[in-house]
Amino acid sequence: MESRTSAARTGRPRSVAADAAILAATREALVELGWSKLTLGDVATRAGVAKTTVYRRWAGKNELVVDAVAALFDELELPDRGSLAADIEGVVLQFAAILDRPEAKSGLMAVVAEATRDEALRERIRASIVDRQKRLVVEGRARAAQRGELPPETDPEAASRTADLIFDVVAGAVVHRTLVSAEPVDEDWARRFAAMLFGGLAATGT
Amino acid sequence: MESRTSAARTGRPRSVAADAAILAATREALVELGWSKLTLGDVATRAGVAKTTVYRRWAGKNELVVDAVAALFDELELPDRGSLAADIEGVVLQFAAILDRPEAKSGLMAVVAEATRDEALRERIRASIVDRQKRLVVEGRARAAQRGELPPETDPEAASRTADLIFDVVAGAVVHRTLVSAEPVDEDWARRFAAMLFGGLAATGT
DNA sequence: GCGCTTTCGCTACGAGTCGTAGCGTAACTG
């Protein structure tokens, strides 16, 4: 059995450097031009590759921007800050820091908007961005149960639904605050949000 | 003193029917084509007007879609359902019903994305869509205080910040659930969300 | 080494959209 990524083991291999250059050029173009004025021709020029090379690897602007933005979420982590409220506060600030970057601001909402009419794109976003975030919710929930702050999970199906709810609340609130209200997610806001969410979780016993 | 809207009281007046036809055609095109494939030329044809007429009234696609989508939010109300939790649940379901319509799905997030690089567009969205929603939060908060469910507001500045927080949480969660998670905001979800938010509000004494 | 295969950069192309200008006509005012 050979290497797992053996779709084509013959011929000239695709330049991995080109991949990185194209994605970096995409983020750069997002910052300078924004989503609507970003063109694949311009990205190719910035990356130092031919336009055809970009089209060989990505189906279009949507897919390219998803991959370019997804890389920004690699840095998301959940350090143990001692309490559930503090953990929530920490992840909110981290998420907000990413969202505050202009390449994320411009690109993320645009592809989400496009995804409303494109099932495959929605799945791509889910796999490369959303799931990575959602894992933090599950981790934080388990940590809180271990500390005794919340009762341990019993029904796994209910636990999954609750995790989904929390995730939509956290991510949704941060996104809405940043992009729609256009107000900063500073430490004060994060503290008040975390207090409210923690209070709701404790009150409903989930 | 003459009529208040007297920018130009001479010459041929602008057809109000054309305004309505263009906005309706925009919503129709949003449903059929989505944001990215919507063109002003197509909208003009659907509305039965010349392309130049559209450009005389709107600066571009962004502004036109904001106005077309804003009309969808006219129906938002806050009937008294007896308790704060029930009120939250009601407004969540209403908001979700609007967001579930394809013309809102496709258009709203796209203009929000564009607004990240356009201050004037952000202000237009705020005035015609966001503020209308936010008023419901203030109203619901006051009603809850009247019922004795929450302590009355003392510091008006703190009250305003809390209203902003609640608004971002409610609207953000519904938008995220609908567009990113792509899961339905049904009665069960709304009930669990309202319970969590109400618990958080009661716990933090805001 | 040598052929086979795939990717590469480059150029060119038709199709489509953009936003504007110019024109004659329509609608309303004093």
Added chain:
DNA sequence: CAGTTACGCTACGACTCGTAGCGAAAGCGC
């Protein structure tokens, strides 16, 4: 009726799109 503005229509240059065709480059199996 004269003045003013909106209207429908046509045409336009500039731009982007996504694809096709080419010769050269870069690995792989023999």
